[in-house]
Amino acid sequence: MTAPTLAIEGLTVAVREADRGFRRVVDDVSFTIDPGQTVALVGESGSGKTMIGRSVLRLLPPVARIEAGRIAFQDAGVAPHGARVQDLARAPESSLRLVRGRAIGMVFQEPMVSLNPALTVGFQMMEALRLHHQLPAGEARKRALEMLERVKITDPAGCFRAYPHQYSGGMRQRIMLASVLVMRPALLIADEPTTALDAVIQKEVMDIMAALTRDIGTSVLLVSHDLGMVASYADQVVMLRYGKVVEAGKTAEILLAPKHEYTRMLLESLPARGARNEAKAADAPSLVEIDEVSVEFKKKPRFFWQRAEAFRAVDKASLTLKQGETLAVVGESGSGKTTIGRTLVRLTTESEGSIRFEGRDITAFDRRDLAAYRLKTQMVFQDPFSSLDPRMTLADIVAEGLRTLPGLSRLERDRRARAMLAEVGLPGDYADRHPHELSGGQRQRVSIARAIVATPRLLVADEPVSALDVTVQKQILTLFTALQKKFGFSYLFISHDLGVVEQIADRVVVMYRGRILECGTRDQVYDTPRHPYTLRLLAATPRIVRTEGQGYRLVRHSGAEGAAPSGFAYYAGRGEPVMREIAPGHVVALEAA
Amino acid sequence: MKALLRRPNAIAGGVLLLVMLVAAIAGHVYTPYDPVANDLMARLKAPSAAHWLGTDEWGRDVLSRLLFGAGVSMSISLFTVLAAVTSGTLLGAATGYFGGWFERVAMAILDALLAFPSLIMALGMMTVFGPSRIGVIAALSLAYLPSVARVVRGSVLSVREKEYVEASRVMGNSEPFTMFRHVLPNCVAPITVLATALFGWALLAESALSFLGLGVPPPASSWGGMLSDSRNYVGQAPWLALVPGISISVTLLGINLFGDALRDQFDPRMKNL
Numbered sequence: 043m044t045a046p047t048l049a050i051e052g053l054t055v056a057v058r059e060a061d062r063g064f065r066r067v068v069d070d071v072s073f074t075i076d077p078g079q080t081v082a083l084v085g086e087s088g089s090g091k092t093m094i095g096r097s098v099l100r101l102l103p104p105v106a107r108i109e110a111g112r113i114a115f116q117d118a119g120v121a122p123h124g125a126r127v128q129d130l131a132r133a134p135e136s137s138l139r140l141v142r143g144r145a146i147g148m149v150f151q152e153p154m155v156s157l158n159p160a161l162t163v164g165f166q167m168m169e170a171l172r173l174h175h176q177l178p179a180g181e182a183r184k185r186a187l188e189m190l191e192r193v194k195i196t197d198p199a200g201c202f203r204a205y206p207h208q209y210s211g212g213m214r215q216r217i218m219l220a221s222v223l224v225m226r227p228a229l230l231i232a233d234e235p236t237t238a239l240d241a242v243i244q245k246e247v248m249d250i251m252a253a254l255t256r257d258i259g260t261s262v263l264l265v266s267h268d269l270g271m272v273a274s275y276a277d278q279v280v281m282l283r284y285g286k287v288v289e290a291g292k293t294a295e296i297l298l299a300p301k302h303e304y305t306r307m308l309l310e311s312l313p314a315r316g317a318r319n320e321a322k323a324a325d326a327p328s329l330v331e332i333d334e335v336s337v338e339f340k341k342k343p344r345f346f347w348q349r350a351e352a353f354r355a356v357d358k359a360s361l362t363l364k365q366g367e368t369l370a371v372v373g374e375s376g377s378g379k380t381t382i383g384r385t386l387v388r389l390t391t392e393s394e395g396s397i398r399f400e401g402r403d404i405t406a407f408d409r410r411d412l413a414a415y416r417l418k419t420q421m422v423f424q425d426p427f428s429s430l431d432p433r434m435t436l437a438d439i440v441a442e443g444l445r446t447l448p449g450l451s452r453l454e455r456d457r458r459a460r461a462m463l464a465e466v467g468l469p470g471d472y473a474d475r476h477p478h479e480l481s482g483g484q485r486q487r488v489s490i491a492r493a494i495v496a497t498p499r500l501l502v503a504d505e506p507v508s509a510l511d512v513t514v515q516k517q518i519l520t521l522f523t524a525l526q527k528k529f530g531f532s533y534l535f536i537s538h539d540l541g542v543v544e545q546i547a548d549r550v551v552v553m554y555r556g557r558i559l560e561c562g563t564r565d566q567v568y569d570t571p572r573h574p575y576t577l578r579l580l581a582a583t584p585r586i587v588r589t590e591g592q593g594y595r596l597v598r599h600s601g602a603e604g605a606a607p608s609g610f611a612y613y614a615g616r617g618e619p620v621m622r623e624i625a626p627g628h629v630v631a632l633e634a635a
Numbered sequence: 636m637k638a639l640l641r642r643p644n645a646i647a648g649g650v651l652l653l654v655m656l657v658a659a660i661a662g663h664v665y666t667p668y669d670p671v672a673n674d675l676m677a678r679l680k681a682p683s684a685a686h687w688l689g690t691d692e693w694g695r696d697v698l699s700r701l702l703f704g705a706g707v708s709m710s711i712s713l714f715t716v717l718a719a720v721t722s723g724t725l726l727g728a729a730t731g732y733f734g735g736w737f738e739r740v741a742m743a744i745l746d747a748l749l750a751f752p753s754l755i756m757a758l759g760m761m762t763v764f765g766p767s768r769i770g771v772i773a774a775l776s777l778a779y780l781p782s783v784a785r786v787v788r789g790s791v792l793s794v795r796e797k798e799y800v801e802a803s804r805v806m807g808n809s810e811p812f813t814m815f816r817h818v819l820p821n822c823v824a825p826i827t828v829l830a831t832a833l834f835g836w837a838l839l840a841e842s843a844l845s846f847l848g849l850g851v852p853p854p855a856s857s858w859g860g861m862l863s864d865s866r867n868y869v870g871q872a873p874w875l876a877l878v879p880g881i882s883i884s885v886t887l888l889g890i891n892l893f894g895d896a897l898r899d900q901f902d903p904r905m906k907n908l
């Protein structure tokens with residue numbers, strides 16, 4: 043049995059807090075990573091998983107310090123005659139610099155900011171090679187190009203000369219991977235490497251990472267909150283909570299047959315398909331009818347005398363939202379799903395098409411009609427940290443939702459706001475607090491309270507749970523369902539998360555590059571998806587579902603990925619698509635014959 | 636207000652400002668000597684029991700001139716800051732919030748103005764307005780307006796993107812309401828910081844204008860004027876430079892301390908610190 047690549051023993055990290063001394067964020071954590079293995083640190087925010095990852099390279103924020111423990115790293119590269127073990131927790135800065143980048147590589151969450159925008163990709167890749175391996179420029183260049191090819195960059199030589207901003211998030215994360223793995227490190231620390239990416243791209247990046255590290259023999263420390271992804275890619279799992287190890291072991295044993303209560307609670311919080319309320323949506327009258335709506339944005343011209351170029355965010359989309367139902371719009375970023383929602387609440391204006399609300403065309407509304415309409419439609423935003431005015435108390439924030447309702451005194455507005463806050467689970471003196479005193483989930487509750495305080499008919503929810511931990515996510519989804527039952531709202535639920543959508547939606551619309559590709563009831567779309575894009579989307583989203591007994595199962599939709607049969611329309615530029623109804627209520631975009 | 640008094644910054648800054656304010660008012664009500672009366676027998680006298688802070692080259696009492704000048708200098712700075720901040724905020728907010736061709740034209744003009752050092756601008760305008768208190772205020776506030784507008788526009792641009800601003804629109808609030816209720820209050824911090832800095836710049840700029848003979852016309856006293864008059868006598872009579880210099884510094888210190896405390900006070904996130 044070989045020695046482990048990394049052995050962490052009793053690691054304790056504390057963070058200094060204002061006037062309160064030190065608080066332990068990592069508490070007596072021990073685990074090992076064997077050569078070639080992938081170990082995942084899993085936990086909710088505040089579990090200390092990122093701190094552990096950063097401790098290994100001693101890249102902790104200035105307020106944090108390692109209080110105790112050993113981080114034994116098997117450094118096979120430094121001493122040619124044999125492996126040398128270093129304690130990274132105590133190693134001097136000078137020897138850490140030999141380890142960082144060369145023996146241990148790190149990939150961060152934000153691909154947009156982890157590459158230097160001012161330097162070419164090639165320069166950044168060669169920098170480390172030349173620094174640590176003293177390679178001549180030609181040799182370094184050769185290796186960098188090779189690695190770019192292996193992360194499936196189509197034009198490695200072009201990429202070598204290009205700047206990071208010329209690439210999308212997924213491509214940048216591949217480039218990042220290439221530039222880290224070109225050093226052939228013994229260990230790769232990947233901190234939420236694909237969290238900022240769309241499902242399909244997420245899978246591509248993870249597949250590349252898994253294949254490459256296997257080939258090179260690099261061990262991986264994967265830091266993630268995504269249980270489905272961890273279950274698909276990790277050999278071992280270390281489950282963390284409040285900085286302590288809850289449970290650790292083989293992935294299959296921990297995630298699919300959990301023993302610890304906390305792990306089970308997390309798994310139970312994962313979105314799951316509930317029984318669909320057939321009666322709810324069957325033949326309710328329609329509330330919103332969107333007919334052939336397109337939305338165009340003007341790109342900013344380079345010089346002010348130039349004409350602005352137009353970009354189509356939504357391309358002739360048609361959909362119907364019935365009263366009291368939840369219609370989910372799914373798709374990756376840039377698919378136009380958010381734009382549809384924003385057009386409905388009149389934050390953007392369509393360039394063509396009509397939108398009927400309760401039978402009246404809202405595109406022709408004047409000021410007064412619009413004011414009345416705004417009382418009937420509301421929106422819940424994605425980012426709980428930016429959707430509430432930091433200067434106002436919760437009661438004032440929610441009461442503002444009643445401002446345009448005529449005939450209400452200030453006192454009455456305040457009273458209703460407080461009642462609504464209690465309704466969403468923030469009773470009593472919460473009303474006098476400010477947003478910064480709340481957690482993300484609580485803020486999202488305030489955002490919901492503000493949206494529904496004037497009892498609208500339609501609620502547009504734009505990724506309302508994407509920024510939340512799974513346990514909180516579950517609570518908010520439950521709240522959405524309960525409020526719908528009580529007040530009869532219709533939801534337009536915009537999300538990239540197929541799991542969440544599966545739990546909450548009655549009907550699902552799949553969008554891609556501004557077009558609606560498939561639309562049907564939840565069961566139709568999830569069980570009998572027809573459009574190849576829907577198949578790809580489902581195949582890229584691993585889910586953990588409960589089996590009959592006590593255990594869990596990892597499910598990946600095994601659609602015919604990649605094998606796109608001809609006849610399905612993808613996006614604009616390939617001719618006008620035709621929407622064909624293939625089953626009652628199940629519509630798919632086909633290319634015009 | 637009570638909470639403000641718990642901040643040491645606010646107390647220290649407030650006391651300094653209060654002293655200066657009392658001096659400014661006192662200087663217009665009573666001074667030991669006539670601040671403009673020459674006494675050529677008592678030129679450049681060092682501080683003594685008769686003249687606490689000495690006399691200047693015309694034999695005028697420095698303490699009297701200081702007290703009278705306090706009102707002149709501080710009112711010039713105060714009104715300059717008020718005028719520049721109010722107009723700059725409105726202009727910056729309007730350009731930042733509404734965008735479009737209005738923004739492009741307004742910003743092009745402001746950028747052009749910003750290309751001139753503000754003192755040069757003020758100089759140019761003084762030749763139009765002529766040397767007077769109002770002239771100084773008008774020239775300085777016009778000179779500072781572009782920088783205020785720039786700063787405000789920058790922070791409006793970032794606040795405008797916040798989701799609570801969109802939420803306000805979705806709730807049916809009018810644009811001006813959204814502007815004054817959600818956008819501007821969240822830009823207060825940089826505006827306060829800039830306003831305190833401007834106050835200092837205005838005090839110094841007033842002295843620079845006086846130095847060039849374009850400030851408050853003599854023989855009326857102002858701190859800047861006193862400072863510039865002292866330049867020929869720094870070796871013989873250092874108190875002539877020290878007295879207005881220290882007064883300007885202390886006032887600036889008071890303004891800065893108080894401004895910082897105000898900024899923290901307006902930010903609910905800092906409430907319990």
